Every structure is written in structure tokens, then in C-alpha cells.
Amino acid sequence: MTSQPVxxxxxxxxxxxxxxxxxxxxxxxxxxxxxxxxxxxxxxxDTDSNRFVPGAEEYIIESxxxxxxxxxxGVGVGGECGPYRQSERKxxxxxxxxxxxxxxxxxxxxxxxxxxxxxxxxxxxxxYDARTRLLMRNSLTLTADEVKSLIDGGAQYVVRFLIExxxxxxxxxxxxxEVVINSTILDDKVLYKSADQLPTYHLANIVDDHLMGITHxxxxxxxxxxxxxxxxxxxxxxxxxxxxxxxxxxLLLKPDGKGKLSKRDGDRLGFPVFPLEWHxxxxxxxxxxxxxxxxxxxxxxxxLALLGWNPxxxxxxxxxxxLVEAFDLNRCSKAGAKFDYVKGTWFNHExxxxxxxxxxxxxxxxxxxxxxxDEPLERVKxxxxxxxxxxxxxxxxxxxxxxxxxxxxxxxxxxxxxxxxEDSALQMxxxxxxxxxxxxxxxxxxxxxxxxxxxxxxxxTGDIMNAFRLAVVGAGVGxxxxxxxxxxxxxxxxxxxxxxxxxxx
RNA sequence: GGCGCUUUCGUCUAGCGGCUAGGACACAUGCCUCUCACGCAUGGAACACGGGUUCGAUUCCCGUAGGCGCUACCA
Numbered sequence: 307m308t309s310q311p312v313x314x315x316x317x318x319x320x321x322x323x324x325x326x327x328x329x330x331x332x333x334x335x336x337x338x339x340x341x342x343x344x345x346x347x348x349x350x351x352d353t354d355s356n357r358f359v360p361g362a363e364e365y366i367i368e369s370x371x372x373x374x375x376x377x378x379x380g381v382g383v384g385g386e387c388g389p390y391r392q393s394e395r396k397x398x399x400x401x402x403x404x405x406x407x408x409x410x411x412x413x414x415x416x417x418x419x420x421x422x423x424x425x426x427x428x429x430x431x432x433x434y435d436a437r438t439r440l441l442m443r444n445s446l447t448l449t450a451d452e453v454k455s456l457i458d459g460g461a462q463y464v465v466r467f468l469i470e471x472x473x474x475x476x477x478x479x480x481x482x483x484e485v486v487i488n489s490t491i492l493d494d495k496v497l498y499k500s501a502d503q504l505p506t507y508h509l510a511n512i513v514d515d516h517l518m519g520i521t522h523x524x525x526x527x528x529x530x531x532x533x534x535x536x537x538x539x540x541x542x543x544x545x546x547x548x549x550x551x552x553x554x555x556x557l558l559l560k561p562d563g564k565g566k567l568s569k570r571d572g573d574r575l576g577f578p579v580f581p582l583e584w585h586x587x588x589x590x591x592x593x594x595x596x597x598x599x600x601x602x603x604x605x606x607x608x609x610l611a612l613l614g615w616n617p618x619x620x621x622x623x624x625x626x627x628x629l630v631e632a633f634d635l636n637r638c639s640k641a642g643a644k645f646d647y648v649k650g651t652w653f654n655h656e657x658x659x660x661x662x663x664x665x666x667x668x669x670x671x672x673x674x675x676x677x678x679x680d681e682p683l684e685r686v687k688x689x690x691x692x693x694x695x696x697x698x699x700x701x702x703x704x705x706x707x708x709x710x711x712x713x714x715x716x717x718x719x720x721x722x723x724x725x726x727x728e729d730s731a732l733q734m735x736x737x738x739x740x741x742x743x744x745x746x747x748x749x750x751x752x753x754x755x756x757x758x759x760x761x762x763x764x765x766x767t768g769d770i771m772n773a774f775r776l777a778v779v780g781a782g783v784g785x786x787x788x789x790x791x792x793x794x795x796x797x798x799x800x801x802x803x804x805x806x807x808x809x810x811x
Numbered sequence: 812g813g814c815g816c817u818u819u820c821g822u823c824u825a826g827c828g829g830c831u832a833g834g835a836c837a838c839a840u841g842c843c844u845c846u847c848a849c850g851c852a853u854g855g856a857a858c859a860c861g862g863g864u865u866c867g868a869u870u871c872c873c874g875u876a877g878g879c880g881c882u883a884c885c886a
Contacts, residue, residue, distance in 0.1 A: 641816085
């Protein structure tokens with residue numbers, strides 16, 4: 307089709323931490339760019355001075371660093387089309403606003419917020435458009451002199467886009483096909499705000515996408531309704547021939563109820579909705595993040611990629627580069643996807659399995675150190691190797707297998723009831739003697755001696771081993787017994803046996 | 812309310828006129844086994860509804876209903 311190199315962008319607004327839905331939008335843009343050998347641009351849309359949150363921009367950058375998603379151009383990266391922060395592009399927007407004004411495609415409006423509010427009271431379903439604009443105080447109803455004196459007198463004003471009614475506007479969406487909306491239902495959107503002398507999203511977005519050579523706009527479905535306005539804006543500037551292609555992604559929905567996934571849902575259901583932990587500078591509130599919860603960035607990306615897109619094969623585990631290879635906008639779904647965070651933990655589990663013990667051991671070692679355990683890394687690795695197939699997160703290990711490092715401080719009541727029989731103390735005393743006699747305390751060495759002892763004395767393997775486990779572990783869980791005792795060593799094993807016999811009797 | 816998007820197992824989804832409607836997560840059962848897991852096997856579980864078009868609709872069209880989004884001097 308077009309030989310033009312692909313250029314896409316992710317353009318968040320620094321109003322807080324990056325939402326997980328935003329991460330997915332960014333990911334799809336990234337995948338699309340890489341897939342087509344194009345550029346991925348990072349722009350900050352800080353045109354709402356009221357909602358600006360300090361630290362949000364840094365947070366967003368840090369998030370993508372953690373996720374391993376790299377930008378080719380933009381804030382913090384640089385590039386030919388800067389500045390990439392909209393608050394630093396005021397003069398540019400002013401120029402284009404004036405251009406629209408001069409061409410009669412936009413007009414100046416002096417209506418104050420309270421005047422607008424009053425109109426909304428008076429007229430039901432009030433909308434600032436062709437039907438009502440002549441009722442308002444604007445450069446269409448005022449004389450040029452009146453306008454000039456108002457402005458000179460310091461009156462606040464906005465610039466509104468003049469929309470001609472009665473026209474069907476077509477939006478070609480790469481995911482949804484042709485979407486047609488009649489211009490009559492559109493209102494004369496504010497393009498330029500008096501409050502902070504900054505453009506609104508709509509104007510800044512179109513101007514920047516044009517100036518930055520954006521070829522494809524991949525964004526959330528919440529923008530679909532304003533896409534016709536954007537098309538009209540491209541036309542008003544005479545940029546229709548270089549207008550980017552649109553793709554509106556399905557939204558991420560609440561796991562249970564209705565509506566868009568929100569921060570509240572995470573708090574309520576106990577999963578993060580932000581990539582990184584976020585400390586709200588105003589309220590001091592802390593929101594959990596995927597990183598701090600122990601997710602691997604690869605798992606988060608893999609999980610997110612498959613929420614709204616599928617490869618058309620049955621493959622589910624994808625590295626980032628495999629995703630780039632497989633990604634295709636045509637295979638995006640149209641309907642919103644409920645956020646299935648349980649599946650997210652499964653992805654993390656898969657990545658734990660995929661990672662080597664060498665990679666996981668240092669992470670667990672840190673947790674051990676936090677719990678006052680200082681073991682050689684080699685031993686930590688042994689435990690990881692025995693335990694990693696049963697966890698979703700590395701931090702699941704400590705509560706699951708601290709018995710490797712700490713002798714039981716108590717004995718699980720249920721297990722005692724079930725496994726510690728009348729003669730268990732006696733049996734364990736005998737077993738202790740057997741263990742004392744074992745010279746080779748390796749897994750195989752112990753097994754050979756102990757199993758022979760059980761057979762020779764016609765004992766029940768289960769009876770012996772379960773009581774043995776209870777004595778050494780303190781509960782009825784864990785890997786094979788001799789794996790545990792070989793790790794603990796003869797001395798520690800016997801010490802635990804004696805302790806259990808003394809305690810349980 | 813208006814406008815737009817959307818609708819396959821509980822969830823994510825495959826399907827692009829003819830299939831026993833497939834997979835994954837979750838769930839249940841069984842096997843393995845010294846326990847708990849893992850693993851393996853098995854099972855239950857879906858085409859929103861009503862009209863068309865067609866020899867034949869999950870698939871195409873039109874309605875209805877549900878869901879979602881937008882409807883700010885927020886993005």
C-alpha cells in the first residue's frame with residue numbers, strides 16, 4: 307500500500323501512574339512498530355495543567371524500562387520532531403489555532419463556565435453546535451470590534467471548532483472497518499482553552515501526529531467516538547492525504563461487574579492495575595505494582611498481549627521478539643476483554659518454570675536474607691530446584707519451604723492427628739537409630755538403607771514416611787523426604803527427629 | 812436520553828456457510844505417590860433472542876435485548 311515507513315506513538319497524559327490498559331496500548335504500538343520495521347515515539351500529553359501529577363512522567367518512563375519496551379524517539383530519548391512534551395509546544399499550537407481562525411474554520415467563544423451551565427439548565431440536551439452557537443457569545447454573534455475590545459479587555463475565551471452539520475463522516479478503522487457518524491451530532495469542540503492557554507487533546511493530538519509523521523494511531527476504544535472529529539480536523543488543516551490510519555483497541559474491563567478496569571478493582575480484588583508500585587504524592591496512598599508483586603516483566607507482557615489479540619495458533623507463551631514476529635492488528639478482537647488476573651498468575655508460573663534455578667536463586671536469596679537466613683547460594687539453588695514447580699511467584703517459596711532453613715516450631719495439628727499414631731514415637735526412635743547408621747547420607751544412600759529397614763521389618767512405608775515427614779518438616783507437605791533430609795544433613799535431621807519425639811510423644 | 816462500538820464455555824479466545832464448535836485459565840475426578848504440589852489423563856461447561864438470505868447458518872443481512880464507550884475550557 308504505502309511505502310512510507312511506519313511511525314506510531316504512545317502518548318500518555320501524566321495524570322498519575324500508568325494504567326495497565328495503557329501498558330497494553332503501548333505494547334501493541336510497540337509490536338506494530340517493530341513488526342513493520344518502523345519507529346515508536348513517546349510523547350507526553352500534558353495539556354491539562356489541572357491534572358498534572360508530579361512524578362508521573364518519570365513513573366511512566368521507569369515502567370517501560372522495567373517492561374523492556376523501548377522508544378525510538380520522544381521524551382527522554384530525543385529525536386528530530388521534538389519537543390515531545392506538549393506543554394513545550396505552546397507556540398506551535400497557537401500558530402495552528404490562528405490558522406484555523408483565519409480560515410473561518412474555528413471561532414472565538416467568550417461564554418463563561420457558568421453561562422454554559424445556565425444554558426444546559428435552560429435547554430435540555432444542550433450542545434454547543436450549529437443549532438445553538440448563534441445563541442451564544444462568540445465571534446459569530448459579536449461584531450469584530452466587540453470581539454477585539456473583549457480580548458483587549460482581558461476577557462477569557464476559548465477557540466471552538468466550527469462543525470458543519472449534515473455530513474456523514476467516515477472513519478476507516480483497521481479493527482472495526484468503516485465507521486460512519488453524521489456531523490450533526492458533533493459539537494463545536496473546544497480546541498484551545500482559556501484556563502491554561504493550552505490546546506485541548508483534540509487539537510494537540512492532530513497537530514503533533516501530523517508534525518511527527520505518525521502513520522498509524524493505535525489507541526483505546528474510548529477514542530472511537532471522537533475519531534470523526536479528528537478526521538474533520540485533518541481536513542480543516544488540509545492534511546487529509548497524510549492522515550494516519552486508525553485502530554481502536556477493545557477496552558480492558560473489570561473482572562467481575564461492569565465497566566472499564568479501574569484502580570478500585572485492583573484494590574477490591576487484590577491485584578495490581580499498575581506496572582510499578584505508585585506512591586501518590588498528594589494523598590500518600592500506595593498502590594501495588596506488578597513489579598513489586600513479584601511478576602516478571604515478560605509474564606506481564608505475555609499476558610497483556612493475549613488480552614485482545616491472539617496469534618491464531620495455540621501457542622500461548624511468547625517472548626517479546628516472538629510477539630513482534632506474530633503480531634497482526636487484523637487479529638485483534640473487537641469486544642472488550644474482562645481482565646482475568648488469575649490467568650496472569652498462571653503466566654508468571656510458566657515463566658518461573660521456564661527460568662533456570664540460577665536466575666531464580668538470587669531473587670529467593672534476597673527474601674531469605676530479609677528473613678534472617680544466610681545460606682550459600684548453591685544451597686538456595688537446590689531448594690529452588692526442588693520447589694519451583696509449585697509456585698506462581700518467587701515469594702511463594704518462603705512460606706512454603708522455610709522448613710529447609712528453620713526447624714519446625716510447631717507441628718500442624720491436622721497432620722499430627724492423621725499421621726502421628728500410637729506407636730509413632732517408638733517407630734521414629736527406631737528410624738532415628740537407622741539414620742544414625744547411614745554413612746552415605748545422600749538421597750540414594752538414605753533411601754537404600756531406610757527402605758530396606760522398612761521392608762525387613764514389614765512396616766508400612768506410608769506410616770513411617772508420613773510420621774518422618776511430620777517430624778522433620780512440621781507438616782504434611784514438601785518434596786520427597788530424602789530430598790529434604792539429604793539437604794538438611796544427618797546431624798540436623800536427627801536433631802529434628804529427637805525434638806519431634808520429645809514434643810509429640 | 813443521543814450517537815457509536817460490541818455479543819461463542821465462568822474467563823481469555825479459535826472459527827472467516829456444511830466441524831462430534833477447538834485450545835488455554837479456573838473447576839471436578841482419576842492416575843502417579845511417603846505427603847503436598849508438579850505432571851499426565853478424563854469430565855462438566857458456550858454460539859443472547861427473533862426474523863430473513865441459503866439446499867444448509869455460530870458464520871451473511873435486518874431487528875430486539877444485553878454489555879461497553881463517548882456525550883467537559885479531561886485525556
